[in-house]
Amino acid sequence: MVRAIVGANWGDEGKGKITDLLATSSDVIIRFQGGANAGHTIINEYGKLSLHLMPSGICSPNTVNIIGNGVALDINKFVDELNSIKEKGVPDPQVMVSERAQIVMPYHVLFDEYEEERLGDKKFGSTKSGIAPFYSDKYAKIGFQVCELYDDEYLKEKIKNVCEVKNLILEHIYNKPLIDTDELFNTLVEYRELIRPYVADTTTYVRQAIKDGKKVLLEGQLGSLRDPDAGIYPMTTSSSTLAGYGTVGAGIPPYEINEIIAVTKSYSSCVGTGAFVSEIFGEEAHQMRENGGDAGEYGATTGRPRRMGWFDCVATRYGCACQGATQAVLTALDCLSYLDEIKVCVGYEIDGEVTRDFPVTPKLEKAKPVLKTFKGWKTDIRGIREFDKLPVETQEYIKFIEKEIEVPIKMVTNGPKREEIILR
Ligand code: GDP
Ligand code: MG
Numbered sequence: 001m002v003r004a005i006v007g008a009n010w011g012d013e014g015k016g017k018i019t020d021l022l023a024t025s026s027d028v029i030i031r032f033q034g035g036a037n038a039g040h041t042i043i044n045e046y047g048k049l050s051l052h053l054m055p056s057g058i059c060s061p062n063t064v065n066i067i068g069n070g071v072a073l074d075i076n077k078f079v080d081e082l083n084s085i086k087e088k089g090v091p092d093p094q095v096m097v098s099e100r101a102q103i104v105m106p107y108h109v110l111f112d113e114y115e116e117e118r119l120g121d122k123k124f125g126s127t128k129s130g131i132a133p134f135y136s137d138k139y140a141k142i143g144f145q146v147c148e149l150y151d152d153e154y155l156k157e158k159i160k161n162v163c164e165v166k167n168l169i170l171e172h173i174y175n176k177p178l179i180d181t182d183e184l185f186n187t188l189v190e191y192r193e194l195i196r197p198y199v200a201d202t203t204t205y206v207r208q209a210i211k212d213g214k215k216v217l218l219e220g221q222l223g224s225l226r227d228p229d230a231g232i233y234p235m236t237t238s239s240s241t242l243a244g245y246g247t248v249g250a251g252i253p254p255y256e257i258n259e260i261i262a263v264t265k266s267y268s269s270c271v272g273t274g275a276f277v278s279e280i281f282g283e284e285a286h287q288m289r290e291n292g293g294d295a296g297e298y299g300a301t302t303g304r305p306r307r308m309g310w311f312d313c314v315a316t317r318y319g320c321a322c323q324g325a326t327q328a329v330l331t332a333l334d335c336l337s338y339l340d341e342i343k344v345c346v347g348y349e350i351d352g353e354v355t356r357d358f359p360v361t362p363k364l365e366k367a368k369p370v371l372k373t374f375k376g377w378k379t380d381i382r383g384i385r386e387f388d389k390l391p392v393e394t395q396e397y398i399k400f401i402e403k404e405i406e407v408p409i410k411m412v413t414n415g416p417k418r419e420e421i422i423l424r
Contacts, residue, residue, distance in 0.1 A: 001258055002216045004243035007223025008262040008319035008405075010270040011241075012297075012306065014331030014413060015263045016040025019056035019219050021418055022261075027214040028064045028206065029057035032249030033239040034221035035072030035104060036081075037129035041294055043416050046088045048294070053078050055219050058085055058093045064209075065093065066202050069100035070239060070249020072134045073146065075191040097195060098202040098251075099147040106187060107166055107179055108133040114174040124235065125272035127302055135238035137162075146199055149192035159184055203251030210256055218246040218257070224319035232361055235274025243323050262325035262407065264316050266333045266397075268309035269297045275364040278309035278345035278371075285309075292335045294416035310371065312345040313404035318358035320407045329411040330398060334420075339376040342397065345369040346404065374400070382415045387424050390414075 005022065007013045020042040023029055036052040043049075044059055053074065057063035067073060078097070085093055108130030115133070116123040126132060137143040142162045148155060159181050167178045210216060220241055225231045227241045239245070247254045267288060270276045280288065285308040289297045297306040320328060336342055347354045347370035350363050354370055377391040384390055390398075402409045413421045 001213070002210065002218065002252055002256045003259040003261060004218035004220065004246050004257055004323075005261045005263060006218075006220035006243045006323050006325075007226075007241065008264040008316050008323060008325065008328065009223045009268060009312070010225050010276075011038055011222035012269055012271070012293075012299075013223060013263040013265045014329075015220065016042045016051065016056055017331070017413065017416065017418065018261065018263055018329050018411070019217065020044060020059070021421065022217055023057035023060045023063055025215060026057060026060075026063055026217040028066060028209050029055040029217045029219055030066040030068050030202075030206065030246070030250040031055050031071050031219050031221070032068040032246045033070045033241060034237065035129055035131050035134065036074045036077040037072075037127040037131045037237070038221050039299070041416070042418075043294065044418050046090055049085065049088060052081060054081050054085065054093075054095065057217070058095070059090050061091060063094065065095045066206065066250070067095070067097045067101055067198075068202060068250035069098040070245065071098075071101050072104050072129075072131055072239070073097060073101045073195075074104040074129065075195050079194050095198050096200045096202050096205065097146060097198040099145070099199050100203070101146050102134065102138050102143040103146060103149075103188075103191065104130045104134050105137075105144065106184070108137070110176070111169075114176055118174065123273075132238045144188070146195060149188055149195075155188060156185055159188070206251055207253070210252065216252070218243065218250060218252070220246070224262075224322040225315060227322065230322040232274050232364060235272065235361075260324050260326050261329060262320045262323045262327070263329045263331060264311075264319070264405070265331045266311060266336055267292070268312050268315075269306040270309070271299050271302070271304060271306050275361065275367070276307055276309055277315070277348055277364070277367045278312040278369045279307055280309055287338070288335075291338050293332065310343040310345050310369070311401060312369075313401065314345060314348050314356055314358050316401075317356070317405045320405050325407045327410040328402075328405060328407040329413070330401060330409050331413040333394060333398070333412055334380070334382050334414040336397075337377060337379060337381055340378065342374045342376050343371040344374065344397075344400065344404075346372045382420065384414060385422060387412070387422050390422070
């Protein structure tokens with residue numbers, strides 16, 4: 001049985017907590033795309049953990065955690081994160097890394113910085129984790145797979161060839177120091193020893209696990225609107241954020257995915273640049289940011305204040321459809337309890353016409369939100385465990401969103417802790 005947990009929006013929908021919760025009933029958890037450029041916050045018996053690269057099952061003793069071939073593997077960050085998890089007291093975390101996963105090279109991080117510097121005020125707002133240069137190289141066929149680290153001659157030759165072009169760019173476009181190929185070789189030799197205990201043929205492992213009837217969980221990073229094909233290109237990430245890509249990035253037969261759980265938050269937040277139609281500003285945004293998430297809406301990786309907005313039905317219905325969501329989770333309802341009135345974006349006005357269909361980027365830039373106002377519930381809803389016990393205003397808010405997004409909302413969350421969840 002394969003389930004996927006994915007984001008319906010721009011990321012930070014609260015997937016980490018849901019994954020952490022479902023991890024307890026999963027045998028294998030797989031990251032299939034992205035890298036250490038986004039983060040999950042999970043809160044459990046070990047305290048608060050900020051995960052960037054590790055699958056969220058890392059705290060469950062009976063779960064095998066896999067970094068799939070579709071992931072951008074930053075080996076230093078992998079080791080640091082694993083150590084910090086162990087320091088929190090998590091006993092013996094089980095992790096496997098695909099031998100086909102590619103490695104984030106030290107120069108990917110530098111190229112990410114240099115390119116943002118070159119772009120100046122046209123920059124993308126990259127987290128500078130090297131993700132875009134990494135995936136560019138992967139598809140340009142000059143990336144390094146983990147398995148390639150274990151042959152000295154092969155590795156030296158490849159470094160020589162790849163650095164030839166990298167150094168031309170460094171010299172003539174960015175005017176930056178060149179890559180020393182001997183130093184790079186030594187770094188990669190260090191990397192291969194650090195990662196050696198975890199490297200495996202994960203694809204064969206996963207296929208067998210499915211045949212054996214194991215419960216597999218695919219863990220998506222970011223959300224639909226950051227997908228390079230379906231999302232708000234070019235303000236997207238560089239790997240597919242869709243559940244469908246789980247079949248490629250983890251090596252799962254497409255027909256084996258049974259459930260696709262799209263996570264969406266009761267309000268919107270977004271990091272970085274790009275059109276964000278239901279955005280709010282100033283004091284209104286500040287209040288929502290401070291009331292949001294577990295400790296305010298600030299990036300788990302960068303600490304950057306997130307941009308804030310009302311729940312966006314247009315974007316979320318589209319986001320769920322792109323995922324092929326079989327159910328949705330609506331998170332962080334408790335964060336709206338301070339509001340007298342809650343608004344929801346139900347349409348986009350573009351050139352004087354109102355649409356419910358999520359548009360392509362050039363049109364999206366021109367869209368203005370059509371808002372519907374709901375009465376707030378103005379009471380603390382944390383601690384409630386049954387849908388019927390929620391204030392009637394909260395119930396109406398959930399039911400309205402469910403109708404708009406056209407996917408059943410089977411879970412809602414009303415607090416950051418694992419048990420703060422209401423099943424429907
Ligand atoms: P992800 O990137 O989708 O995994 O989401 P993040 O973990 O980056 O961001 C979600 C934030 O919301 C984290 O700080 C979570 O602890 C927090 N969170 C998740 N669910 C709830 C909830 O129901 N209520 C509150 N108050 N915070 C939540
Ligand atoms: Mg996040």
